[in-house]
Structures are given as C-alpha cells and as structure tokens.
Amino acid sequence: MSVITIERKVLEKNDVLAGQNRALLEKHGIFAINVVSSPGAGKTSLLERTLEHLAGRLSVAVIEGDVQTDFDARRVARYNVPAVQIVTAGGCHLEANLVHDALANIDLANVRLLIIENVGNLVCPSNYDLGEALKVVVASTTEGDDKPLKYPGMFRNSSVLIINKIDLLPYVNCSIAALRANALRINPSLAVFETSCTTGAGIPAWCDWLIARTGGAAV
Amino acid sequence: MHELSIAQSIAEIVLQHIPVKEGVSVRSVRLTLGAMAGVVPDSLEFCFSAIAEGTPLEGAHLEIEHVPLTAHCNSCGADGEIEPTLFACGRCGGTSLHVLSGREMQVRDIEIEEHEGVR
Numbered sequence: 001m002s003v004i005t006i007e008r009k010v011l012e013k014n015d016v017l018a019g020q021n022r023a024l025l026e027k028h029g030i031f032a033i034n035v036v037s038s039p040g041a042g043k044t045s046l047l048e049r050t051l052e053h054l055a056g057r058l059s060v061a062v063i064e065g066d067v068q069t070d071f072d073a074r075r076v077a078r079y080n081v082p083a084v085q086i087v088t089a090g091g092c093h094l095e096a097n098l099v100h101d102a103l104a105n106i107d108l109a110n111v112r113l114l115i116i117e118n119v120g121n122l123v124c125p126s127n128y129d130l131g132e133a134l135k136v137v138v139a140s141t142t143e144g145d146d147k148p149l150k151y152p153g154m155f156r157n158s159s160v161l162i163i164n165k166i167d168l169l170p171y172v173n174c175s176i177a178a179l180r181a182n183a184l185r186i187n188p189s190l191a192v193f194e195t196s197c198t199t200g201a202g203i204p205a206w207c208d209w210l211i212a213r214t215g216g217a218a219v
Numbered sequence: 220m221h222e223l224s225i226a227q228s229i230a231e232i233v234l235q236h237i238p239v240k241e242g243v244s245v246r247s248v249r250l251t252l253g254a255m256a257g258v259v260p261d262s263l264e265f266c267f268s269a270i271a272e273g274t275p276l277e278g279a280h281l282e283i284e285h286v287p288l289t290a291h292c293n294s295c296g297a298d299g300e301i302e303p304t305l306f307a308c309g310r311c312g313g314t315s316l317h318v319l320s321g322r323e324m325q326v327r328d329i330e331i332e333e334h335e336g337v338r
Contacts, residue, residue, distance in 0.1 A: 001246065001332050004236050010228050010250070010324040092221050123257050124221035127324070149304050153257045156306075156318075185314050186306045 014128055017096035021131025024103060025114065031214040032114040034094075034130050036154060037138035038147070039120030042164040044072045045197035046138060047117055051079040053207045054113075058214060061111040063102045065094040065119045072117065082106050093124035096131060112214045122151040133213075134159035141165045141172050145179035148186045155186040160193070162206065167196040225258060225324070226266035230276055232326050237275055242334040245279040253323040254288040254303055279329075288321030 009015065025032050037043050047062065054060055062083040064072040073085035084102040086094060099116060106114075116132060118125045126135075137158040139147050142165055148155040155161070161183050163176060176194065183190055191209070195202035229248065237243050248267075252258055264281050271277045288301045294313030301307070303321075307314050 001330055003328050003330050005328045006232065006236050006326045007328070008232050008326050010225055010232065010326060013228065013231070091224065095224070127221065127225075127257055152303050152306055153255050156255070188315055 011127060014096045017100055018129035018131040021096055021100055021103060022133075024108070025131060025133075028108040028111065029215075030108060030111050030114050031210075032116060032130075032132040033160075033210075034116045034118055034125070034132035034135045035138060036118045036122065036125045036135055036158070037120060037140075038122045038143060041120070041138045041140040041143065042197055043117050043120065043138050044075055046162065046164060046195065047076060047115060048079065049195075049197045049200060049203045050115070050207060050210070051076065051081055053203050054210070055079065057207075058113055058211055059110055060113045060115060061106045061108075063094075063099060063106075063114065063116045065098070065117060067091065067119055082111070088119060092119055092121050093128050094118050094130055095128050099130045113210060122147070122154045126151075126154045126157045136160040136162060138162045138164050139179065139183070141168050141174040141176070141179075143174075144172075145174045145176075145182060148179070148183040152186045155183050155190070158187065159189070159191065160209075161190045163192065163194045165196060165198075166194050166201060167199050222258060222262040223266045223270075226263060226270045229267060229281075229326055230270050230274065233276060233279075233329055234274070236329065237331055238333075240333075243275050244332050244334065245276045246330040246332055247280040247282050248276070248329050249282045249284065249327040251284045251286055251323045251325045251327055253286040253321040255318075255321040256324045258324065260285075284327070286320050286323045289319045290316035290321075291319055292316055 035043050060081050062076050064085045067088055070085040073083045076083040084105050086098045135158040193206045260283050267281050288303050290301045291298050292308035292313045293315040295311040297310040299309050
C-alpha cells in the first residue's frame, strides 16, 4: 500500500475556466454580475424591470440558468437583448464551463453589462465562480428575515443584497430592519437595495448603481 | 445537490494521480472540507460511492478532515473560531471579520493498493 500526495482544490477545473471567462469579459470591458437567490425570490422579474429601465441607456446581455425550460430566456427576449438559455437538466447551479459555452453565443463587442441569472438555490451556486465581477443575492420579503443566517455562505460571498417584494411587507411576517441587520452581520460590506418589481420601487436606484459600475452610460 | 458534481470532480482528480495499470485500487481519499464549503458530508459520501462504482475508486473510503470557520477580528485583533450562524467574534462580538479558514475543499492524498497478478 502506498500514499500519493495530491493537494489539489476540488473545484480547480471550474476555477481555471472561471478565470478564463473573467479575462474574456475584462478584455471586452464587460461588467458581469451573477444573480443568485432561492427559487421564486423574483430574479427574473427583477431582470425584466432592470432591462426595461436600462433600455436605451446601457447595452445588456443575459445568460439564463434553469433546471428545465427556456421560459425565462423567452421572458427576457421580449426586451430585445441578447439572451442565452442554459438548461442544466437537473443540475442545481451554473458552472464556469456552461457560462464559457454561453459566452461563445453572444456578440461581446457590443455589451457593457452581462447579467447571469443562476439557478434558484442559496447553497450550491456559492461554490462555483463563473467569472463574474460580483454576486448579487436577491432575498424577498416573503422568505422572512432570517435567510442570511440560514445561508451565510451565499450572503458572505455576495457584494450586493436586493430585498425584493417590498410591496408585500404589510402582508408578510418580515422585518426589513431585521433582514438588513442579519445580512450585514454576515457581510458588513454588502450594498443593499430595496425593490418591488410590481410597483417599480427601488429599480431606478439599482439601475443607477449598475450604470455607475459599468463606468457610465453607453449604448 | 451539488455533492454529485463535487464527487465527480474528486474522482477526476484522483484518477489523474493513480498509476495507469491493471490491479490498482484506491483504498482511501483524504479530503479537507471547510465548515462554510456548503457541502453535506453524508451526501458527498453517498455520491462518491455511486460515482466510484466500476472504477479503481470502487470501495474507497472518503476520509473527511473538517476545517472550522475561523476569522481575524478587525475590532479586537483576536483570531478564533466563529459560529457560522452568528458570524461574530467570539471574544468581543465584533462583526468586521477577515475569514482565515472554513471555505476549503481540497483533495489531500490517497492510499492505493496494487494487486499483483490481477489482469
């Protein structure tokens, strides 16, 4: 019997590919965000409002990740932006190689902002770097205010928190103050936005932040 | 259930390190796993044994070394273990922390056996 030393990161292959994605995106001056949340938090609705608000102000491309169906890519395509659907066929998260293949189907020369909508899941996607500049975690008021404490990995790894469905606050058992405090406890450097995709509240502030991060408006 | 894809990555890495010849089997795989790695050990073991079937990894034992979440506190300067659901310094309660460990997921080493005369 013999021992062989390996000392290699389990996800090294993903990390290498993510590095290649990042280099490709940087070469084209594209700011890429990886949007994560539990299922039903409103990622696609947020994306639709964002595209609506950014229309004519910023050129955006979208990569949609779903376990099944291309419903989300069809929703997004209505906004006349390049959208590529990745169907993971059971996979609970996007991996860098899937994004790598999706990028090959987008004309990157004309894109300033890439929005990657991950599969709805607050656990698995936190391990997989896709090559994004930062992660945006969406938590909706209907999920309660203790999600950050239950899924600290995701909140720790994200740079932005969007508290969505604030129009439902009168009807749900959720305190925005507690949700904020819990999230900032896990990650004090989180930028926090409060939005409603139904009323449109908070969408302009979020979009202004995106425009600022992409280096100013350019279509 | 990303444990399946993590088990696949582990198997791929291990298979790159064992001698390419008949009669080699892997007895154990030693893995470090951080408390914040987001991996359920039981689920990983189950997936790994399923992936290993019919390969030199069949029957290999997954030895998991757990790495606690530790951090340096920017308020009081203490280094120590952190409860992942509290995310606060155990000494002063400060929440401005620089994480030192807890996200590891690494294949450390393997034990292999070579069976003579097996074809």
